Amino acid sequence: MPPPHSAPELAQKISDILMDxxxxxxxxSFTLDNVAANNAMVKLLKTQLQLQSSLLCNGEYFHVRCCEHILNLIVQEGLKVASDALDKVRSSIKYVKASEARMIKFKECARKVDIEFTTSLCLDVPTRWNSTYLMLASGIKYQRVFSMLECDDLAYKHCPTEDEWEGGKVMCEFLEPIYDITTLISGSSYPTSNLYFMEVWNIARLLEKNSRSHDEVVKSMPLKMQSKFEKYWEEYSDILSMGAVFDPRMKLKLVEYCYSTLDPLSSEDKVNRLKTKLYILYDEYKKKGDDAYLSKVSQSSGRCNSELGESKFMEGVRRQEVGKLKMNPNVFVVSI
Known part of the structure; x- marks a missing residue:
């Protein structure tokens, strides 16, 4: 849409699209990045839909923050620990990729140290941590080449020290499983709502494990990340756990286990709260199904007796369906 991209304009545009x-x-629910305009827009849109009585549970689950975006904020907090080493790797790759002549020189240095240049150097977008991980991984592979370039090219001033390279390797090992999780939950060719809870739990376990590491870099990263993680986890762990419960491979037992490993003292209360919310959500869907059926019966009340007899038969079928009700497939989750 053309500017301005203020909250009222965004809310009106999305409302028009939904009606169209x-x-x-x-x-x-709506899934959005943590941008101030998005937060204000959601409040306006939620108010409008509440006036129409269109939201389940009065919109309790309407705004779901983007899990991938939150994960980016969490990891960015951890990357601040080794910002000096990352800046040197970034500057080194930027220096080599700045001209064809420098790239040729870099390949010559690779031949001198018997390293085959098979993977291109990757420059990151600093605001996207997964690209920073790929940049770090590509730079570490050519550590000796950069050291040779420092000897051959006097203009190159950004080579990381031996200790900085070692710190980068340790950091890369720590970030690799988080990168794999991010790739998994970012998929677009398969359902992901049932995967979030388990993968976020894996990240929580990873942070806990590495916070006890003997390496100072690895130990300090998760400590900085945990405070941000706990803030967002507490805010919307319920909706993530619901997605896991509806997965027949996981169900409530796995959610109970995950909660108990994170905090045994509060796990029972969290599971009971989740059960209560699931029952409330079920009742909301059931009410919607019953209201839709009664509306159809009311519309067909003027039909002939044979049609009414058929309606009574369909009422019995409908009640059987409501008794087996799961989630209404005619409800949309919008991700922006």
Whole structure:
């Protein structure tokens, strides 16, 4: 949409789209990045949909923050620990990629130290931590080449020290499983809502494990990341756990186990709270199903007796369906 991208304009645009697609009464949640305009826009849109009585549980689950974006904020907090080493790796790669002549020189240095140049150097976007991980991994592979370039090219002044390279390797090992998790939950060709809880739990366990590391870099990174993690985890762990419960491979037992490993003292209360919210959500869907059926019966009340007899038969079928009700497939989760 053309500017301005203020909260009222964004809310109006999305409202128009929802009405045009005829799903304005079928929205369960919106997933957005943590941007001030988005937060204000969601409040406006939520108020409008609440006035239409369109939201389940009065919109309790309407705003779900983007898990990948939150993970980026968490990891960025940890990367501050080794910012000096990262800046040197970034500057080194930027220096080599700045001209064709420098790239040729770099490849010559690779031949001198018997390293085959098979993977291109990757320059990151500093605001996206996964690209920083890829940059770090590509730079570490050519550590000896950069050292040779420092000897051959007097203009090159950014080579990390031996200790900085070692710190980068340790950091890369720590970030690799988080990178794999980010890649998994960012998939677009398969369902992901059932995966979030388990993968976020894996990250929590990873932070806890590495906070006891003997390496100072690895130990300090998760300590900085944990405070941000706990802030967001507490805010929306319920909706993530619901997705896991509805996965027949996981169900409530796995969620109980995950909560108990994170905090045994509060796990029972959290599971009971989750059960209560699931029952409330079920009742909301059941009520919507019953209301939709009664509306159809009311519309067909003027039909002939044979049609009414058929309606009574369908009522019995409908009640059986409501008894087996799971989640209404005609409800949308919108991700922006």
């Amino acid at each position: 697609w005829k799903i304005d009464r079928k929205i369960f």
